Amino acid sequence: MTKAQNNISTDQSTLLALKSHITTDPQNILVNWSTTTSICNWVGVTCGACHLRVAFLNLSYMGPTGTIPPHLGNLSFLVGLCLRYNSFHGTLPQELSYLHRLNLISFGYNNFMGTNPS
Template sequence: MERNLPLCIVLALLVPFSTLSLVNAEVTDISTDKQALLALKARISHDPSNLLANNWSTTTSVCSWTGITCAGRHHRVTALNISNLALTGTLPPQLGNLSFLATLVIKNNSFYGSFPEELAHLHRLKYLSFGFNRLSGGLPENIFYNLPNLEFFSLPFNMLQGKLPSALSKCKKLQILSLSFNYFTGVIPKEIRILTQLKRLLLNNNKLQGMI
């Protein structure tokens, strides 16, 4: 004899599956990446070759845009490389929404303004290169607590200042640290010595003091 389950039990069984579907939809949705990149495009005031102006179009797939690499099971943006394009602009906080990003390279441009604290959200980030720009201000201490996979961190030839964050020591996988030709001051953090994977440390042409 068949028995009908009460409605409340049926709903209880269905809710977890519907929630899982919603979560999966959010994970595989690349629209978040698209909006973050469009926010970056909107912050660029000079694009002499009109490369991003013409190529980063809302009518085409993000994964086909210049400088963008998509990969992984969810086919999300894993690399952003817009180096050597003579771009002028600032870095938007929305870059922190590129949650699958492993490589972030904007070297040899004219980006100015502060280093976005929101990059602390990029937990998968391994490679960051912002050298040869005009970034100013200090390095936010908190970001280094949240970048456990960071291996390459390069910011030479900018206008950064302030003290070097001791939290750099939290990036246990760091192999290259290049901060030359900036305006950093104060004592070199002794905590850097615990970075056992470090292969190259470039701090020259700053106003640092002390011994490593």
């Protein structure tokens, strides 16, 4: 397995972990989040043109209910994370602080509690 394949596999595993933490998906947005579809074609996922890694995750207004797993800290090329207007709950994992490229984050209108990771 090449390094690029390994990295995209990490991104895929990370997003499948997020999917497993979603208990309700009223709009069936995650139906194509499977190993039979390239993650760059998954609903809400945008990959970078050069590195073909997950650069943006936008599930805003899509209605899922669930929690955010610590695995999300593995999306090392993520620059944007938008989850606003959904029913996510619980605490935000400290592992989000690993996302050093992240420059856009929008979690408003969910049910998170606790403090934001630094």
